[in-house]
Amino acid sequence: MPYEGLxxxxxxxxxxxxxxxxxxxxIIYGYDxxxxxxxxxxxxxxxxxxxxxxxxTIANKYKIPxxxxxxxxxxxxxxxxxxxxxxxxxxxxxxxIRIAPNDRxxxxxxxxxxxxxxxxxxxxxxxxxxxxxxxxxxxxGGNLACNAAGPSSVKYGVTRExxxxxxxITGDGQLIKAGSCTTKSxxxxxxxxxxxxxxxxxxxxTEAILKIHPIPEATYSIKANYKCINIATEVxxxxxxxxxxxxxxxxxxxxxxxxxxxxxNLHIPSTSQALLLINISSSAEHIDSDANKIYQILYNxxxxxxxxxxxxxxxxxxIWQARKLLSPKLKYIAPNKINEDVVVPxxxxxxxxxxxxxxxxxxxxxxxxxxxxGNGNIHVNILINNKDLKQKQDSKICLQQIFTKVLELNGSIxxxxxxxxxxxxxxxxxxxxxxxxLNKHIKSVFDPNNLLNPQxxxxx
Amino acid sequence: MPYEGLxxxxxxxxxxxxxxxxxxxxIIYGYDxxxxxxxxxxxxxxxxxxxxxxxxTIANKYKIPxxxxxxxxxxxxxxxxxxxxxxxxxxxxxxxIRIAPNDRxxxxxxxxxxxxxxxxxxxxxxxxxxxxxxxxxxxxGGNLACNAAGPSSVKYGVTRExxxxxxxITGDGQLIKAGSCTTKSxxxxxxxxxxxxxxxxxxxxTEAILKIHPIPEATYSIKANYKCINIATEVxxxxxxxxxxxxxxxxxxxxxxxxxxxxxNLHIPSTSQALLLINISSSAEHIDSDANKIYQILYNxxxxxxxxxxxxxxxxxxIWQARKLLSPKLKYIAPNKINEDVVVPxxxxxxxxxxxxxxxxxxxxxxxxxxxxGNGNIHVNILINNKDLKQKQDSKICLQQIFTKVLELNGSIxxxxxxxxxxxxxxxxxxxxxxxxLNKHIKSVFDPNNLLNPQxxxxx
Numbered sequence: 001m002p003y004e005g006l007x008x009x010x011x012x013x014x015x016x017x018x019x020x021x022x023x024x025x026x027i028i029y030g031y032d033x034x035x036x037x038x039x040x041x042x043x044x045x046x047x048x049x050x051x052x053x054x055x056x057t058i059a060n061k062y063k064i065p066x067x068x069x070x071x072x073x074x075x076x077x078x079x080x081x082x083x084x085x086x087x088x089x090x091x092x093x094x095x096x097i098r099i100a101p102n103d104r105x106x107x108x109x110x111x112x113x114x115x116x117x118x119x120x121x122x123x124x125x126x127x128x129x130x131x132x133x134x135x136x137x138x139x140x141g142g143n144l145a146c147n148a149a150g151p152s153s154v155k156y157g158v159t160r161e162x163x164x165x166x167x168x169i170t171g172d173g174q175l176i177k178a179g180s181c182t183t184k185s186x187x188x189x190x191x192x193x194x195x196x197x198x199x200x201x202x203x204x205x206t207e208a209i210l211k212i213h214p215i216p217e218a219t220y221s222i223k224a225n226y227k228c229i230n231i232a233t234e235v236x237x238x239x240x241x242x243x244x245x246x247x248x249x250x251x252x253x254x255x256x257x258x259x260x261x262x263x264x265n266l267h268i269p270s271t272s273q274a275l276l277l278i279n280i281s282s283s284a285e286h287i288d289s290d291a292n293k294i295y296q297i298l299y300n301x302x303x304x305x306x307x308x309x310x311x312x313x314x315x316x317x318x319i320w321q322a323r324k325l326l327s328p329k330l331k332y333i334a335p336n337k338i339n340e341d342v343v344v345p346x347x348x349x350x351x352x353x354x355x356x357x358x359x360x361x362x363x364x365x366x367x368x369x370x371x372x373x374g375n376g377n378i379h380v381n382i383l384i385n386n387k388d389l390k391q392k393q394d395s396k397i398c399l400q401q402i403f404t405k406v407l408e409l410n411g412s413i414x415x416x417x418x419x420x421x422x423x424x425x426x427x428x429x430x431x432x433x434x435x436x437x438l439n440k441h442i443k444s445v446f447d448p449n450n451l452l453n454p455q456x457x458x459x460x
Numbered sequence: 461m462p463y464e465g466l467x468x469x470x471x472x473x474x475x476x477x478x479x480x481x482x483x484x485x486x487i488i489y490g491y492d493x494x495x496x497x498x499x500x501x502x503x504x505x506x507x508x509x510x511x512x513x514x515x516x517t518i519a520n521k522y523k524i525p526x527x528x529x530x531x532x533x534x535x536x537x538x539x540x541x542x543x544x545x546x547x548x549x550x551x552x553x554x555x556x557i558r559i560a561p562n563d564r565x566x567x568x569x570x571x572x573x574x575x576x577x578x579x580x581x582x583x584x585x586x587x588x589x590x591x592x593x594x595x596x597x598x599x600x601g602g603n604l605a606c607n608a609a610g611p612s613s614v615k616y617g618v619t620r621e622x623x624x625x626x627x628x629i630t631g632d633g634q635l636i637k638a639g640s641c642t643t644k645s646x647x648x649x650x651x652x653x654x655x656x657x658x659x660x661x662x663x664x665x666t667e668a669i670l671k672i673h674p675i676p677e678a679t680y681s682i683k684a685n686y687k688c689i690n691i692a693t694e695v696x697x698x699x700x701x702x703x704x705x706x707x708x709x710x711x712x713x714x715x716x717x718x719x720x721x722x723x724x725n726l727h728i729p730s731t732s733q734a735l736l737l738i739n740i741s742s743s744a745e746h747i748d749s750d751a752n753k754i755y756q757i758l759y760n761x762x763x764x765x766x767x768x769x770x771x772x773x774x775x776x777x778x779i780w781q782a783r784k785l786l787s788p789k790l791k792y793i794a795p796n797k798i799n800e801d802v803v804v805p806x807x808x809x810x811x812x813x814x815x816x817x818x819x820x821x822x823x824x825x826x827x828x829x830x831x832x833x834g835n836g837n838i839h840v841n842i843l844i845n846n847k848d849l850k851q852k853q854d855s856k857i858c859l860q861q862i863f864t865k866v867l868e869l870n871g872s873i874x875x876x877x878x879x880x881x882x883x884x885x886x887x888x889x890x891x892x893x894x895x896x897x898l899n900k901h902i903k904s905v906f907d908p909n910n911l912l913n914p915q916x917x918x919x920x
Contacts, residue, residue, distance in 0.1 A: 193653035
């Protein structure tokens with residue numbers, strides 16, 4: 001045991017029952033949604049900010065890594081403890097401290113799930129816009145650490161646009177408060193946004209002041225099928241350059257649709273090569289005219305194979321069924337599929353998708369593309385069989401070529417999933433060694449002993 | 461001359477005509493809108509990023525400060541060279557590199573004025589939301605460095621919400637690119653937002669990728685007078701907690717109105733103690749119903765002294781006249797007035813304004829409050845006579861008490877003007893010494909020789 005005395009000291013802080021070192025427990029807290037896994041030395045479940053400060057002090061004494069963990073839904077291994085260490089599980093820090101609907105903010109602890117926050121906001125007719133697919137289990141702390149998004153960010157923006165301030169603990173145990181309860185403030189550097197998306201490497205978030213919004217009175221849904229991807233992406237560009245922005249604008253490409261066409265309940269035309277799925281959210285007064293405006297753009301002077309609108313939640317659910325069924329289907333076909341989330345300017349989508357289609361043919365690899373088309377953010381799924389070494393090797397070559405193309409098109413290698421361990425080899429292609437070094441120096445300011453998620457920087 | 465050879469070396473870089481050391485020129489570039497002034501050692505007008513890198517190299521050789529200057533409209537002395545140094549004037553870096561309306565971004569150099577950018581965007585039916593009062597002369601570089609806002613930020617948010625990426629040069633001459641041309645990206649730390657609002661202390665911005673938006677089809681204006689501030693602020697809270705957010709929501713308090721009541725063209729009722737000025741921007745289809753919804757909230761079941769709506773720009777201008785005339789009037793009455801821009805959660809506005817009214821009586825100081833009420837952002841103007849030493853002293857005591865109250869109400873001491881030199885003594889009350897030290901360490905990562913606007917940190 002390299003850290004003799006560590007567990008006893010941590011137990012003293014959080015209590016014996018909240019300090020786990022049984023191998024079975026360590027396994028449970030050692031993986032995420034990336035297929036990666038490792039075991040930490042110990043897992044602690046603090047219930048206060050003071051306890052976290054004490055844990056950080058102990059970590060500094062033993063020079064042992066700290067990995068803060070919310071709902072373990074990250075897809076890039078950002079909380080997989082490959083260097084061991086102390087896992088701080090935030091699940092007991094799940095309180096709502098204040099909801100101020102008149103001032104449009106809520107103060108929460110990091111361990112509350114996205115979904116529980118939304119439930120608590122509902123009686124005030126308010127919501128917090130970020131809506132990752134994992135909302136039921138992912139935590140607000142995780143959403144902040146990874147700058148989470150989801151379908152609605154096409155209209156509302158991503159996590160960083162919905163936070164007013166943060167309280168966090170640095171790697172050397174300092175409690176820092178950034179931001180305020182107001183929608184404007186320019187006092188000192190913007191530490192709030194610096195922490196957001198930093199994947200747990202700069203501080204442990206202990207409280208967040210979130211910007212909340214009134215729930216739209218009405219939401220309609222539309223689906224529209226097209227005979228080729230170019231027409232669909234032309235429509236996306238047109239939708240995104242006018243003023244009535246949908247609250248979701250998702251694309252499924254030909255390969256995605258091929259997997260779904262056999263299901264007669266989904267009513268996908270056999271000639272469809274691209275499907276757009278749209279939500280429109282508005283006031284009760286404006287919903288019909290807003291939906292009609294978007295319907296006309298989708299209809300595209302008849303250049304649309306079919307189009308169908310839902311004005312109630314039952315019919316909406318049916319419209320979204322194809323998209324909802326896709327991810328589980330892909331996971332079933334290829335449990336070890338590679339799931340990327342590249343992003344390009346919207347007008348470059350046809351170029352990107354054609355490029356990926358060619359790669360798919362060249363390397364004989366099934367590649368399925370779908371996702372948040374309104375942001376140009378595409379989930380590229382390479383359906384590899386993990387036991388086929390040739391496929392594994394080819395998929396790596398493909399991935400590298402996709403990333404190169406994305407950067408050529410002025411895009412980014414990750415729109416919402418982040419870098420974690422999975423993409424740490426690729427980050428240099430986007431931001432370069434100079435900027436990585438700048439990042440490392442910033443980290444050393446917040447975390448002089450390099451204890452906060454150090455495995456994420458181990459490659460540099 | 462402490463920096464022998466400096467001017468010759470700088471002339472070699474930018475050319476003789478773009479390197480100014482005549483005392484008259486140094487004065488022109490030494491002040492801003494804060495009433496502070498100082499002279500630098502030399503002013504350079506580079507016309508390329510390469511020239512700036514070379515200038516930074518020279519500055520490091522001579523260990524001389526660099527102050528980057530746009531339109532000199534800052535109200536807090538953020539670019540007043542009290543420690544001397546090289547002023548980099550960005551006026552020749554005023555090009556638009558690309559406008560991509562379909563992808564909703566524009567890439568610009570820092571020296572273009574806000575107003576010239578808007579003019580260039582107009583043919584594409586696009587605009588960039590930040591609209592400070594100084595739009596005609598302030599530069600985009602200055603807007604970014606200070607995280608500028610303006611009336612429309614109540615609907616659209618502040619500068620940091622309208623930037624996708626930046627190119628900048630650090631204090632040791634490294635060229636760094638942050639962000640991308642996409643609305644989503646989570647790759648490395650958010651250096652874009654860290655630079656925004658850092659008042660020129662972390663890097664010299666050389667290019668910015670700005671998020672642009674379609675111009676709303678129609679704008680109506682409304683003014684409404686109230687017999688007491690409490691009713692007006694109740695209405696503000698109600699306006700801000702519903703979904704149809706105005707594109708401007710300004711307040712003028714009783715003291716502001718008293719200065720204006722003598723002007724019969726403004727039609728301010730003698731009993732009015734608070735005036736709200738509102739813009740509503742929407743599609744041609746929705747403008748009437750949106751304006752009507754907001755009109756009803758302002759009408760407040762008749763609890764409104766009078767109310768008047770304008771549906772064309774000629775009438776709108778008349779509605780906004782009282783607000784437009786106020787600032788020049790204040791400057792005329794008290795040229796050395798103190799102009800603060802505190803911000804509190806919207807529901808705390810009555811509490812703040814009552815507190816300031818009491819201070820005004822207690823110290824016999826005229827204090828006029830107006831500003832961006834929808835954000836809780838109030839411009840507190842203390843109308844002192846600079847020659848009256850008692851008034852000057854009292855105003856300092858008042859200011860300290862106002863800042864303390866604002867922080868008690870979970871607000872911030874600056875909503876949009878920033879800290880600069882003027883407020884550097886007060887920043888510790890809001891963010892504390894620990895956070896100031898963290899800021900200093902972050903600065904040393906970007907600027908190891910402390911050359912970028914070092915006077916702003918001289919107090920710490």
